[in-house]
Amino acid sequence: MNEKQAFEVIRHALKPRRYEHTKRVVEEATLLAERYGGDIEKIRLAAILHDYAKYRSSVEMRDKVLKDSTLPIALLDYGDELLHSFVGSVFVKQELNIDDEIVLSAIRYHTTGRASMTLEEKVVFLADYIEPGRTFPEAITTRELSKQDLDVACLESLKNTIGYLSNKSIGIYPDTFQAYNDFVIKLKKRGG
Ligand SMILES: [Fe+2]
Ligand SMILES: [Fe+2]
Numbered sequence: 001m002n003e004k005q006a007f008e009v010i011r012h013a014l015k016p017r018r019y020e021h022t023k024r025v026v027e028e029a030t031l032l033a034e035r036y037g038g039d040i041e042k043i044r045l046a047a048i049l050h051d052y053a054k055y056r057s058s059v060e061m062r063d064k065v066l067k068d069s070t071l072p073i074a075l076l077d078y079g080d081e082l083l084h085s086f087v088g089s090v091f092v093k094q095e096l097n098i099d100d101e102i103v104l105s106a107i108r109y110h111t112t113g114r115a116s117m118t119l120e121e122k123v124v125f126l127a128d129y130i131e132p133g134r135t136f137p138e139a140i141t142t143r144e145l146s147k148q149d150l151d152v153a154c155l156e157s158l159k160n161t162i163g164y165l166s167n168k169s170i171g172i173y174p175d176t177f178q179a180y181n182d183f184v185i186k187l188k189k190r191g192g
Helices: 003-013 016-036 040-049 058-067 073-077 080-096 101-108 119-130 137-146 150-167 174-190
Strands: none
Touching: 003 016, 003 040, 016 040, 016 119, 016 150, 040 080, 040 101, 040 119, 058 073, 058 080, 073 080, 080 101, 101 119, 119 137, 119 150, 137 150, 150 174
């Protein structure tokens, strides 16, 4: 599937506001890839498709978790906001016939992150958080950090997300904590 086809699929799958968000994520991901590397074609395709399942019903996504053995059953204990990324990667694979693991995993972990993220996963994860439509102060601070250090910016977004969710007593998926710890340890080692 080329980019033009992917954009066309997404334009139909999403509401206009979410489609505009997607275009900004693709632009932001492109800038990050130019700065930090990664497979730019795969990053852009993952960015285009990252919210493919955003408007699927809760019932459909939960049903998919129950039926698809590649999806952790623990997902059902968390909100739909988290489901769309995991289930979305399975729908992208099965409905759009995209088999590339680099693309699929960047979609799968774009909300939670995980330990040992690939470069492509980091870029899509961060681009989704800092695209210019995100105007809350934490996103602006993280966008500034993203100009200096990809890992520091990823850690900042994880810290913000964990703080935000815990303040609201919303469950936090283990991958997010594992991503947080992974970046903390890695950055500490790097700092000497
Ligand atoms: Fe998303
Ligand atoms: Fe998104």
